[in-house]
Amino acid sequence: MAKPNDFGTLIDLTKTTQALISHFQSSLAPSTTAPAPPQGESSSASPVDVPNPLDAIRATTTLLRSHTTTLSLLLLTPPLTPSAIIKKIGDVSSGALSGMVAVAASAPQPGQRDELGTWMRAEVRARVRRVLVAWGDVLVLVRLFAERREVLQKNKHATSKGKDEGPTEDEKQDVLAATGVVWEASDALLQLCADGVVGLVVKKAEEWRATLMDAVEELKEWGEDVEDDNEDNSGEDDDGFADEDxxxxxxxxxxxxxxxxxxxxxxxxxxxxxxxxxxxxxxxxxxxxxxxxxxxxxxxxxxxxxxxxxxxxxxxxxxxxxxxxxxxxxxxxxxxxxxxxxxxxxxxxxxxxxxxxxxxxxxxxxxxxxxxxxxxxxxxxxxxx
CATH class of the missing domain: 1.20.140 (Butyryl-CoA Dehydrogenase, subunit A; domain 3)
Structure with a gap:
């Protein structure tokens, strides 16, 4: 049986972890101006090769996905065990999330070889932010669960009632939905790692070309819509808006x-x-x-x-x-x-x-x-x- 203050500890932990996530999000916020690409390494020394950041992102994302799955099971399985959830949140905050954000927020130091570049780094940060938002929503659910169970626990001590019979159907659906959003955000980040720099730049270039060709077609159509001063607009199909058109x-x-x-x-x-x-x-x-x-x-x-x-x-x-x-x-x-x-x-x-x-x-x-x-x-x- 959980100690009377365990739920309070869990509630406090969700609050401090939410503040931590907000800090993480701020550290990954896009700049008002695009960062300038590095200007080549010093001629006096060869660039230092460092492990590919995408490998670290892949590892931490996989770990976060696994932790989230375990956490969802803890929320769905009665009775709610604050100590187990507290440990799991601590593992995520100090391990998977902090490691993921540290890599995403980093930039190559002088003398280090840049493996990502401006475009890939911006995309990594954007997708990590989505993961953070999704995990923040999970924390909101954890806090709600803890607050409700805390009330039940107090009622049990006061009236010998208030047994934790597990989550309601709505709560189950909320947990599954929040977990699914984390999985989707994590999978998108893992896909980015799998595609790598080449996959990203090819996709973006194809999108920009499609936009370009759409504009060409619009210009062609506009050029074909030539104004004719002698055009007769007095047809029977006038809907009353011809003059306005x-x-x-x-x-x-x-x-x-x-x-x-x-x-x-x-x-x-x-x-x-x-x-x-x-x-x-x-x-x-x-x-x-x-x-x-x-x-x-x-x-x-x-x-x-x-x-x-x-x-x-x-x-x-x-x-x-x-x-x-x-x-x-x-x-x-x-x-x-x-x-x-x-x-x-x-x-x-x-x-x-x-x-x-x-x-x-x-x-x-x-x-x-x-x-x-x-x-x-x-x-x-x-x-x-």
Missing amino acids: DLFGAENKLGKDDTELKALLDTSVKKLKKIGMLYQALIKRRLKTFPTSATATPTGTSNESSPNPIPTLDQLMTLLKAIPDTVDELASTFYDLDDEEVRQTLDKCCGEAKSAVGLVKQSWGGKDDEFTAWSGKWVDAFDAA
Whole structure:
């Protein structure tokens, strides 16, 4: 039988652990500005290899998932045993969670080789925060269980009633649901570890390309919706809103006599389609071939002397993300019928695409390859479009 003060101790522990989780979440909060990628290691010393952080994240996440499963069984099996739950929460806080957060919040020190980079580190932190939120919800349930059982215990001492008959059906469902959320968040973090840096950057690049191509289709459709001053809108199907549609739609329609803007639209669509082709080539020839710690260093180089490719990857991903954003700006300038802004924004977009090509023209090992030759032809075709 639990001691009278055991439930009070458990309640206090849930409160202090919730405060700890809030502190953990703050330490993993995204910065207001994206962290700058590391600027290469000192030439006077070789970078120091450290264990891959994803291995530590994988181990602590697996342990947390196991502890959560055990904790859910303790909550579902009467009578509620505060001492066992207190020990389990302590194991999670001082072990799995603290270890997970320490790795996620860390950054490579001077002289250490960065194995994650800006994009992967941000994603790891985001998914660890989800795990923390999910586990915080479990703590809320533990506290509720402890508070209710504490009342039952007091009633038993006062009236010889109040036997703990176990959780109600609603409580069982709450425990199972909260446990399931922790499992889902943990599985997402484990999947990220399994996919690694390559899996993440490929997925993001594919998403950005899809966004880019959607914008291209929207621009094409907008260009086909040409304003016709002679169009007769007096048809029988008038629903009473025709005048309003004309009033609000005419301002951003492409006039059929606006040949200059139409030519800019045609050029933009052609160039953006070629940028879409570039994404495909970069995904296949550069992102999927990125050397990770689990793979060998580029052929013909030694691990000690080879430069760390992570900073270049970070820069490439920054450009690949920026291009769809610039295309959104380009669409807005078209809708505003602003020829000059269209030219400037298109030039900006083209510059970002060319920068991406130039950044990884050679392989990660610094050698010419098939992509090197293809990229030269792509630039020529892109300029001619």
